[in-house]
Amino acid sequence: MRLRVLPPPFYRSLRLQMMAWLGTLLLVVFVVMGYLIYTFLRMHQESLWSAHLQDINRQAVSNIESYLRVYERALRTLSVLNPQDEHTFAAAQQILKEYTAFKEIVWVDEAGRVILHEASGAPIMGNLFTVRQSLWFQTALRGERYLSGAQPVENEGFILLMALPGERGGVLAGVISLDTLQHGVKPYSSDPLVNTWIVDQNGEILVHPDLDWIRVSIREKPLYVGLNLKGAVGWSGRVTGLRGEEVLLVAAPVGETSWIVFSEVPFSRVRSASWQAVFVLGVGILMFIIGIAFWSRWYLKLLIFTPLSNLRQAIGQMERGECNINLNLDREDELGDLASAFQTMFQQIQEREAQLEERHQALELETARRKHAMLELQRMAEQLEERVKVRTAELEREIAERRQTEQELRLNLQRLELLNRLLNxxxxxxxxxxxxxxxxxxxxxxxxxxxxxxxxxxxxxxxxxxxxxxxxxxxxxxxxxxxxxxxxxxxxxxxxxxxxxxxxxxxxxxxxxxxxxxxxxxxxxxxxxxxxxxxxxxxxxxxxxxxxxxxxxxxxxxxxxxxxxxxxxxxxxxxxELTERRRIETLLVHQNTRDTLTGLYNRRVFEERIGYRAPHTMPVCLIVLDLDHLKRVNDTFGHTSGDEYIRLVAQAIQASVRSEDMAARIGGDEFVVILNGADESAGEAVMQRIQESLQSMLDPQNPVARMVRVSMGLAVSQPGEPLLETYRRADTAMYAQKQAHRREETADYL
The missing domain is CATH 3.30.450.40 (GAF domain)
Structure with missing residues (x-):
């Protein structure tokens, strides 16, 4: 028997397809309308926030400019004074007391030398000159009133240098800490998410509510991606902020300075504030869900429910004998084969369901076993983590103890080094x-x-x-x-x-x-x-x-x-005490060996010298000098004139002998010179030098010089001859010359 099933007439399929396409069109329309309304409201909200931030910037700029005008007026009252006047110092100190924003006031001349310098605390001008070398010569103050440093001054933050020309010459400048302008850039809004700050011409942030974090951040990445701050005057838009989030940024210039005031708000805040946009977006999403439901309903009805309904109707017609299916049967037993085939198929379906049930139970058991294993692993991980914490704490304590021990050992070594160095x-x-x-x-x-x-x-x-x-x-x-x-x-x-x-x-x-x-x-x-x-x-x-x-x-x-x-x-x-004793000993030795009037050796030293009987191989020349008519000089002009003449003779002798020779005063008007290693010609040369030196020292108009003469005698020691004998011969020669001088004076008198 051959079985052939003809499909039913689907006379309603065209209407169902049209309804499905209509649902899809409604879905697209609702989604597009929701997106457009959301975009419009978001742009409106951005414009409102931009206007609000611009108002904040205008008020901040107005405050900063008013501060700067106040500081400038204070400096102008000082610039008309004379920097050299004492009242100028008092005025500068008064300004520092009244205007706490000023850290220092300095007045320099055209060469850059400081004339006046007053500071409210520790001076920072040294750090300022370090940061900006030759500051006065680089700018030359070409009409510029404000010179702000884009680099921080150590321990002082950023500074503002306000400079004005003095009416009495030079340049007057005030150093102002930019931290004092922080209250001038506070946002005029109760929203804590609004930040306002100042940026200089180099893109360096000068004042910011979270300045410490910002200074670290700008070293790691640019301030803003794709934004040229030098051309950002009056700019507003969306950029990527320092924290990596999208922000709405507004910029405004500050008067004659090169600063820019920025205000920002996170863009997520702008979106969250647009509740109308959120409502419209919710309506669009609801329409989207409704459209999906309509579309799914008609599509499923077209593809699944309608064929199943047609099949149920065909089976009912077969049971009632109103079958709309044409069957061509060759033999009656083919119906029995068909029935057995359906029964076999039903049994296979039941067996398949049983297998699926067993598979499902096996999967549940495997899932339970895996959950138990996961809990066990989690418990073991917690135990391992606890052990790691305990071991980490023990290692930290051990490291701390070792560091303390190493520090103590290092200090002990330093003590030993100190002792060793002190012992040396x-x-x-x-x-x-x-x-x-x-x-x-x-x-x-x-x-x-x-x-x-x-x-x-x-x-x-x-x-x-x-x-x-x-x-x-x-x-x-x-x-x-x-x-x-x-x-x-x-x-x-x-x-x-x-x-x-x-x-x-x-x-x-x-x-x-x-x-x-x-x-x-x-x-x-x-x-x-x-x-x-x-x-x-x-x-x-x-x-x-x-x-x-x-x-x-x-x-x-x-x-x-x-x-x-x-x-x-x-x-x-x-x-x-030892130094004092040595000084006294030196003084005593000098008193015992030197003549107090001339500084030459005394008679005691001379006698010890000529009494020394050691044999001498080199010749020794002795010169004996005696001053004629010295008693007459003392009686006529006084002992002061006689002592002065004795000192002149001693100076002439010292200027004529060598350092290894010996000159001594052995009497009131008698001197002796011992020349070591000198012969008779050398002795005569010394005598000649003494006469010439004495003549050069004496004044020819002085009556003492015309009255006194010097008689000298010379003797050279023979080999093995004692010096005492040589002295006697020299003394005899001196007396012979003295007698000759007296005969000459007698002949002149007659």
Whole structure:
């Protein structure tokens, strides 16, 4: 039997297709209308926010310009004065008190030299000149009133340099911290998401509510992507902000300066504020869902429900005998085969359902087993995490203990190094300097000072080691009118009692005096024997606090310094006593060996010299000098004139002999010269030089010069001859010349 099933007449399919396409068209229309309305409302909301931000910028610009005009008027009242007048300094100090925004006021001449400089706190002009080298010569102040620094000044943030020409010459400038303008750029809105700030011509953010975070951020990426800030005056639009989010940005210029005021709001805030757009978008989404439902209903009815309904109608007609299906049967038994085939198919379907049920149960069991395994793994992960935390804490404690041990070992090594270096120093005063130097290197200190004050409160002994800034320290102390101390190498320095009392009552005065950017200062006070007080001062720079172990080490060293100080004081006193004894001994030796009137050797030294009987191989020449008529000079002109003549003769003798020769005064008017290694011709040359030198020293108009003459005798020692015998021969020769002078005077008289 051959079975052939004819399809039913689908007389309603065209109408169903038309209804489905109509639902799809309605869906597209609702979606497009919702998007257009949403876009329009969002643009309207953006324009409202832009107008609001522009109003904020205008008010901020007005405030900043009013601040600048106030500061400019204050400077103009000062610019009409004379910078050299004392009243100008008082006026500058008054401006600094009334206008707290001013940090410094400085007046320079055309060459860039500072005439007047007043500061409300620690001066920053040195940092300003470091940031902008030759600031006055680069700009030449070509009518520019405001010169703002785009680079931060250390420890001061950004600064505004307001410069005006002085009527009496030079340039007057005021340094203003831009942090004082922060309240001038606050957003005039209760919305905390609105930010307002100032940007200079280089794109550097000068004032911002979150300035610390901004300064870090702008080093890592550009300020804004694709935005040229130099051309952003009066600009508004959407950009990518510093935090990576989309923002609505509005810019406005600030008067005659090169600054730009920016205000921004996150664009997500703009979208969230548009509730109308959200409503319309919700309506569009609802229409979209309704259109999908209509479209799905008609499509499913066309493809699935309608064929199934037709099939049910055909089966009912077959059961009622009203079959609309044409069957061509060749044999009746083919119906039985068809029925058995349908039964077999139903059994296969049932078996397939049973297999699917078993598969479903197996999958549920596998899912349960996997969930249990997942819970077990999660429990094991929590246990492992807890073990890791415990082990991490143990390792951190162990690392901290090791670091502390290493620090203690390092300090112990430094102590040993200090002891070894001190053992190699023999002078206790040098030992104190070496101790200060080692402490400065070990603790990385900016300065290390040891000050010792004696009981008399009149002397302050200083030992110091400076790793940096020694020249600036010396200049600083030279400028102090009531200096606390001055650095010398091993010398005592007298200071006033006022300075010492300031050290006792106000230890921070020491840090102010040194002026080395010292923030952490330790002042250990000791009382060693032999001194009133001793101060061990150790200073460090900023962000370098002292550790507890280092403070303990300093206390141990300070206790050990006591003995070294006592030794140093004892050494200083003994050294002073030894110096005084040597001075007295030198004075006594000079008094015993020198003639008090002429400074030549005395008779005692001469007698010891000629009494020396050691054999001499070289010839020795002796010259004996005697002053004729010296008694007549004393009786006529006084002993003062005679002593002056004796000193002139002694000077002539010293100018005529060598350094290895010996000249002595052995009597009131008698001198002797011993020439070592000289023969008779050399002796005569010396006698001639003495006469010429004496004549050049005497005034020819002086009656003493015409009255007194010098008689000289010469003798050269023979080999093996004692010097005493040589002296006798020279003395005889001198007396012979004296007799000749007397005969000449007698002949002239007759």
């Amino acid at each position: 120093v023999h002078n206790p005063e040098n030992m104190l300097e070496e101790m200060c130097r080692v402490l400065a290197q070990a603790l990385n200190a900016s300065l290390t000072l040891l000050l010792i004050r004696e009981h008399s409160n009149a002397r302050l002994q200083v030992r110091g080691a400076f790793l940096q800034g020694e020249a600036s320290l010396m200049e600083r102390m030279d400028q102090q009118s009531d200096a606390l101390f001055r650095v010398f190498h091993g010398n005592h320095n007298r200071v006033s009692s006022i300075a010492i009392s300031r050290l006792d009552s106000q230890p921070p005065f020491l840090s102010e005096l040194v002026n080395l950017q010292v923030e952490h200062l330790l002042l250990l006070r000791q009382t060693p024997a032999g001194a009133a007080e001793a101060f061990l001062v150790v200073g460090r720079g900023r962000h370098q606090p002292f550790e507890p172990v280092e403070i303990q080490t300093l206390e141990v060293v300070a206790s050990g310094v006591l003995q070294v100080i006592e030794l140093a004081l004892l050494y200083a006193s003994l050294n002073d």
